[in-house]
Amino acid sequence: MDQDTLQVMLREAVRQTVTEVLQILLDADREAFLRQHGGRKNGYYPRKLETAFGQVKLAIPRDREGKYYPSLLQPYARRQVDVGEVAIALYAAGVSQRKAAEVMSLLLGHRYTHETISAITDQVLEAAEAFQKRPLPEEMAFVYLDGFFLKVLREGLGVERAAVYVALGVTPKGERQVLGCKIAFG
Incomplete structure (x- = not known):
């Protein structure tokens, strides 16, 4: 894809x-x-x-x-x-x-x-x-992982860049679903 x-x-x-x-x-x-x-x-x-x-x-x-x-x-x-x-x-x-x-x-x-x-x-x-x-579907035809960066205000630490990782799945029927996302600080 x-x-x-x-x-x-x-x-x-x-x-x-x-x-x-x-x-x-x-x-x-x-x-x-x-x-x-x-x-x-x-x-x-x-x-x-x-x-x-x-x-x-x-x-x-x-x-x-x-x-x-x-x-x-x-x-x-x-x-x-x-x-x-x-x-x-x-x-x-x-x-x-x-x-x-x-x-x-x-x-x-x-x-x-x-x-x-x-x-x-x-x-x-x-x-x-x-x-x-929520429960995740048991079967996915494809799973894509991607990410982007945001500036995030952290209490007591100020503004930091954080990576946001997104998991996107496609079912065997072709339905697209965001499976999850995670914020990671460097």
Whole structure:
């Protein structure tokens, strides 16, 4: 398999992960809205959204009274700044939840509470842990290993370059799956 095909496979795996994270964020946002304003859930409606990783299909949550609209989406907008990515980046940089809420409010023009930031980071961390503990398929036709470098802020150590190793598997049916990833510091 050539480098271009591998890049397409990795991009698709990232797009699927972005879809999952955005869906988690939308559900957490509705929960926060209902806790603050009351009301009840009322299902979802479909919407396509262009992200930096390609088009994703989302199920937008709604409430019975029709008062809720996701704070991380602009009405009728079809492009999105990933709020979860911003929240996780701030959290990873060691910014407190209250300060992260202030920064996101300034950057994105919407007021976020520290409780919302906490819920977002908790759900994303839970999803990451579930991903790491999921059972792997017993059979793979191919397994590709690749890596890239990131700058990572380590508590008490400052910014360091870290290698991120990614294992990508292809099942006998041709389905692509990210099997795992590992961060290694030099």
